Amino acid sequence: MQETFQNWLMEKIKVNGVLACGVRSPDRRTFSRSLSAQFQPVALENAFRCVGDTFQILASNRLPTGMVRWVYENYFLYGAARPDGNCFAVLTRRNSKTPLEAEDIQCMIEEFLQLET
Numbered sequence: 001m002q003e004t005f006q007n008w009l010m011e012k013i014k015v016n017g018v019l020a021c022g023v024r025s026p027d028r029r030t031f032s033r034s035l036s037a038q039f040q041p042v043a044l045e046n047a048f049r050c051v052g053d054t055f056q057i058l059a060s061n062r063l064p065t066g067m068v069r070w071v072y073e074n075y076f077l078y079g080a081a082r083p084d085g086n087c088f089a090v091l092t093r094r095n096s097k098t099p100l101e102a103e104d105i106q107c108m109i110e111e112f113l114q115l116e117t
Contacts, residue, residue, distance in 0.1 A: 067105075
């Protein structure tokens with residue numbers, strides 16, 4: 001399973017507009033990728049842990065889970081969870097000359113949900 005996610009993340013980090021992306025597994029391992037030295041691995045792991053925790057809280061309170069988005073001054077952080085407990089997160093710039101479109105995010109999430117592990 002790890003290899004599937006890692007290979008998939010290597011493809012997604014190359015998508016124009018993606019600053020960082022990662023998968024948080026139910027056993028609390030985080031696989032992340034970034035092309036920028038600005039985003040330290042420990043910071044990404046913490047952010048992606050928070051995404052995973054959010055989905056756990058939503059599920060434990062029987063709230064619908066799908067896609068979430070956090071809006072920051074300069075960034076968007078998107079997250080999605082699979083029924084098996086794996087969570088995907090992607091960080092994009094909010095105001096960019098080449099923004100990642102909503103359709104691109106949705107396509108990535110659909111791919112993540114469909115990955116066979």
